Amino acid sequence: MKRTLLAFAAILAGAPAALAASAVNQDGDPRTIIVTEGGSQADIVIGPGETVEFCPTGCFVTMPNGDREVLTGTETIEITGGRGRIR
């Protein structure tokens, strides 16, 4: 039983690590972020209130207001007023 509990705890601790970064747009207008991941660069348009997932292994992001950030792939970005804030 003890072992089962330990395994359970280990899974709970380890599970969230395998997720991508996500960005949620809190503004009323669609916002565009520029994501450079690997050898490619892409514009991602996020609709109002929408959440997108991207960048599982680390990337460079340019926020709508021109700020640049580097993500490792586990963060959540909240976009408010064109500004990205990392949670």
Next chain:
Amino acid sequence: MASLSDLIKALPGFLLVLAVIFCAPAMAQPQTTGNGFIASQKEKIDDIARQTQQLASQLEEKAGDDTGLVQIRVELEKLARDLLASGVAFRPRISEINDRLEQLGPERAEGEPAEPELVQQERQRLLDEKAEINALIGEAEALSLRINRMIEQIAQMRRDLFTSALSRRYDITAALSPQVLNELHTDLGKAYDTVASWLRFTASFKLRALLLTVFFSLAAALVLHLAGRRLFGNLIDPDLNEAEPTYLSRLSLALWSTLLPSAAFGILLGSAYFFLDVFGILRRDIAELLWPLFSVAVVVFFVYRLALAVLAPKRENWRLLPVETSAAGKLCLLVGVTATVTGFDFFMNRLYELFGSQLSLTVATSFLATIVVGVLLILIGSVKPFPGEEGARPRPWPIIFRVLIYGFAAATIIAALFGYIGFSRFLSQQVVVTGAILATMYIGFLAGGAMSGDGAFAGSAVGRLLSRRFSLDATTLDQLGLVAGLATNVAVVLVGAPLILLQWGFHWAELTAWTYGIANKVSIGNISFSLVGILSGLLVFIVGYFVARWFQAWLDSRVMARSRLDTGVRNSVRTAIGYAGVVVAALFGVATAGIDLSNLALVASALSVGIGFGLRNILENFVSGLILLVERPFKAGDWIVAGAVSGTVKKISVRATEIETFQRQTVILPNSELINAAVGNWTHKNSLGRVEIPIGVAYGTDVKKVHAILLDIAQSNRLVLKNPEPFVLFAGFGDSSLDFEIRVYLADILAQLEVQNEIRFAIVEAFEREGIEIPFPQRDIHFRSGPSPSGAGASGSVDGESENEEDQAESG
């Protein structure tokens, strides 16, 4: 329990380590203010840019060298990671600046009162710093793009290289001239000199290290060998007396007798290499000779052991393939020689590379080796291994296998003859190595299939051990066998598939990247999910479910049993905890699987009306079940009457209740019927109940005497309660009898049949003794002749109009 106390003892240390791990980055955090930090990061990024530039120029040089390209790629990947890390390092400073800017507020527009000078200066300073950081990250971004594009370029170059290596054509005529022999002689001489000088040097100056190496590697191999023997001894050494070993035992013998000696041999050579290296006597040129030699030796050894295990030329009973003994020996030999020739070719190639030999020498060796392999393949295909029918000639391989092997042989030989030596070598190496891996995988699959066969696992050594240790029954063992078979198949694929892909020129990094990609994100249209997430969610659910069950059982047996709770309450609490546990486990599972519950809520709200209508009955029953659990109008074991159903409650589930009638028929009654309609419960608060036994005596009997007799009978029954006392009712004047009714109360209504029986027997006995008659209804029919006095004109001769019932006490 010992391990638990150890765990508790180790806890403080563990916490300390954790603290160090978590605090270390904070302590190591660079000074995040000021331009010193930016300058140091800029230095780092510039350094990465310099290294990238160097690698880019190396890329040009090593365009033709696959190993070199892989090395460059590994370095580039490291640089890309460093770049990301240096970008991430800016994050605290950026958020500091942003926070500060927010505090300062936006610049005041014209017309508003002017800002203090200090505020303006600070804002400007912060904005400048932010711009600087942004520019730097932009630089890093561009660099990262460049690095990643170089990585992609390397992948393309390697693909091209592979294709051109296979499609390149060599001039064979030059390679087959007598000059080549001279070159061979010279190069072998060089190799001999190198090895001899190294040996001389080592023997005279590093003898002790050499001896230690030999000792340690032999010891390592011996330990593995002995441990393997000790653990799997009965699996490697077959019991020769056993006339008909089961298929599973033959398979496991083949598997273990291939894997264990090969592993021991590999450890021997690997540790020899390792210790030579550790003791510093492995010269670079010798290392480059030894490594291919050792790897070739291990592969050849493995292939030969595999052939021996499958074909078992000396032990007919243990053969996996049903081939003839003579063919088995021949095939073993042929397979061994094929592996050796291929290995020899591979090793000689490395040797020529090392000594910078002429290309013609490489071509000549490979040409001969591939032709020999082709011929050997043809020989293997032409063996007729299967026994024919009753003295007929032996049968050849199945046609598909023959076509395949002749095809490979022909392709190898023809490619070699036309000068496509690279392709030919690739083919012959793949035939040996991939063939060996495929054969091992095949044995693994067969073993998995055999394990899940009917009763096979129970008969195996592991199965017997398990059944002894945990006293498992045959069904459980059979299911375990199924699981073991499945697990074996999965393990075979997980180990074998990457090995084969590695053979085909894929690299480890690519494989892990693919696996990571597949496991983490599978996108179908807009929906993406992660396999690992779903699997771990499933696992969490299963574990959570068992934890809930365990908690439920613990609460029931340890807590509630001792708190003298009413069984109904216990039952309700247990059921409620069971359902709550499943729900919680499911929620945990869904959360772990990374499924967003908010999406689910959206769907649920949209569909709830439809679901509400569609599942009205089920929901009604569900809610009724919850009410039953809370209200507890009856509990398991109660005798209830609901409509036409009467019986004992067996189980109250959330949708329906199981009732067992006294005919032992199980009735599943939806809970809503138990809530909406009247339910009679004989044993609700207590099992007290009244039983009535009617009895009639003949007219003319002394009723006082009857009353007394009946009361006496009722009172003297041992199961009848004294209080409320039994009562004998003079119920009425019946058509043919004076009706009495005995009414008695029982402590346990379930005993009513027994009591009724006893009382009735006693009544009959007592009445007989006292001469009291129990009448039965009689009907006298009077026939009249002549016309009916009523003159109804009825001509019927039989008129049943005079139905005079008379109770006549006719004794028999």
